[in-house]
Amino acid sequence: MIKEYKTLSGSIEKEIANYYQKYGVDQVVEYRTLVQAMDSADRNLLYKDFDSFAAAHPDLKRLLPVRESIYKLNRLEGLQLSVQMKQYGSGSIEQAEMEKVLQQAYEKGYLSTMKGLENTGSFFGINESVMKATVNTQWINGENYSDRIWKNKNALINSLNTDLRNGVIRGDTYDDIVRQIRQRNDVNISNAKRLVATESAFVMNQANMQAFMSAGIKRYEWCSVMDSRTSQVCKDLDGEVFEFDKAQVGANYPPMHSWCRSTVVPVENNSAKAQASELIDEAKEHESQVTSDLSSIANEIGTKLEGLDFRMKSLSSLTRKISNEPEAKMRDVLRYTNVSDSENTVKDFNRCVDKFEGRGYNISAVKNYWNNPDNPYNGINANFITSDNYEFELQFHTPESFELKNGKLHELYEKFRVSDSADEKASLTNEMFKLSDGLRVPKDITQVR
Numbered sequence: 001m002i003k004e005y006k007t008l009s010g011s012i013e014k015e016i017a018n019y020y021q022k023y024g025v026d027q028v029v030e031y032r033t034l035v036q037a038m039d040s041a042d043r044n045l046l047y048k049d050f051d052s053f054a055a056a057h058p059d060l061k062r063l064l065p066v067r068e069s070i071y072k073l074n075r076l077e078g079l080q081l082s083v084q085m086k087q088y089g090s091g092s093i094e095q096a097e098m099e100k101v102l103q104q105a106y107e108k109g110y111l112s113t114m115k116g117l118e119n120t121g122s123f124f125g126i127n128e129s130v131m132k133a134t135v136n137t138q139w140i141n142g143e144n145y146s147d148r149i150w151k152n153k154n155a156l157i158n159s160l161n162t163d164l165r166n167g168v169i170r171g172d173t174y175d176d177i178v179r180q181i182r183q184r185n186d187v188n189i190s191n192a193k194r195l196v197a198t199e200s201a202f203v204m205n206q207a208n209m210q211a212f213m214s215a216g217i218k219r220y221e222w223c224s225v226m227d228s229r230t231s232q233v234c235k236d237l238d239g240e241v242f243e244f245d246k247a248q249v250g251a252n253y254p255p256m257h258s259w260c261r262s263t264v265v266p267v268e269n270n271s272a273k274a275q276a277s278e279l280i281d282e283a284k285e286h287e288s289q290v291t292s293d294l295s296s297i298a299n300e301i302g303t304k305l306e307g308l309d310f311r312m313k314s315l316s317s318l319t320r321k322i323s324n325e326p327e328a329k330m331r332d333v334l335r336y337t338n339v340s341d342s343e344n345t346v347k348d349f350n351r352c353v354d355k356f357e358g359r360g361y362n363i364s365a366v367k368n369y370w371n372n373p374d375n376p377y378n379g380i381n382a383n384f385i386t387s388d389n390y391e392f393e394l395q396f397h398t399p400e401s402f403e404l405k406n407g408k409l410h411e412l413y414e415k416f417r418v419s420d421s422a423d424e425k426a427s428l429t430n431e432m433f434k435l436s437d438g439l440r441v442p443k444d445i446t447q448v449r
């Protein structure tokens with residue numbers, strides 16, 4: 001981008017040099033020479049530049065004067081229009097490059113955060129529409145990065161045009177004028193650098209926040225880079241803890257100012273983790289007896305236990321669940337899945353209940369999702385209690401409902417969970433129900449209640 005600015009500045013200098021060569025005497029151009037009408041050669045050249053600019057940037061044409069007004073322009077105005085078109089052309093490149101840089105900042109922020117966290121689900125994907133909305137947020141003074149690029153551009157064009165006119169009126173030499181243009185250009189480059197740094201900091205910190213929040217983390221700690229350049233406001237905030245729900249950029253969330261290097265780190269929910277770890281210890285005490293009883297029962301009935309390796313919920317997913325629903329009772333820390341074809345699902349379920357009862361277990365709850373038209377998930381989720389009062393879950397599935405639950409349905413649900421677009425959510429919901437409606441319903445399923 002900086003190279004682009006240097007090239008642009010060079011091409012403007014060259015154009016001014018041409019004017020000085022053509023109209024100047026002793027290194028100076030007289031003002032009255034420049035306010036004369038353009039000759040037809042200059043005018044034709046300007047028409048040509050105008051047309052090719054309009055063809056290359058149809059979106060920017062509206063920023064220029066109408067084509068018909070070109071014939072009225074004097075030499076100075078012609079030169080100014082030419083400078084304006086060159087600047088707009090570079091603005092268009094700047095905008096495209098900036099968009100790319102910001103999307104990369106988002107991806108980097110989101111993915112690195114997700115990888116660094118323990119308590120994440122299996123689904124890491126970036127939500128495209130959330131990313132675009134974040135990059136385009138009008139986060140300060142009602143403007144987004146693109147508004148600021150064009151605002152800077154227009155300010156630069158005005159200054160250059162004023163420099164040019166005043167320079168000629170003062171009788172500046174070509175060297176004087178070029179010196180001013182280069183100064184303007186240097187300021188422009190440092191503005192652009194500041195814009196990239198600050199906008200990237202905004203996007204990166206937003207991506208971090210979205211990743212932390214979707215992992216169920218509620219609070220963050222302010223983290224300043226402490227050195228001689230650190231601002232007072234960021235020094236004061238270092239180490240302070242806030243809630244994501246109440247985060248406000250510029251007040252308690254970075255960036256606080258231009259060039260701000262502050263970031264945040266998650267404050268993990270330690271009590272949730274401690275609770276989860278206790279529940280897992282408790283599950284471990286009962287697991288081997290339950291697994292052995294259930295395996296015998298499955299053997300006697302002749303059905304299959306699926307996903308036995310995953311019978312214990314992991315510490316990370318349990319921690320996440322506890323952070324998200326601190327009041328809920330966790331009844332599936334230990335959970336099993338029985339799979340029977342749709343002919344036998346209900347029969348096997350009933351036999352299984354009998355067999356468990358024969359071994360001193362009690363059934364404590366049954367949720368038959370096949371009978372629930374409001375939920376795209378299908379299966380019988382039953383809870384049993386051991387004779388020493390430990391509750392666990394046993395799900396009954398058909399091979400198809402089991403595969404759908406772990407595959408496509410899970411994937412769609414994770415997308416649904418992170419989406420904040422009502423339209424996208426509705427279409428994901430539709431898709432989930434369509435898949436669910438395609439399943440073969442187990443025989444006599446309405447009898448299970």
Ligand SMILES: [Zn+2]
Nearest residue numbers: 234260261262
């Ligand atoms: Zn700062």
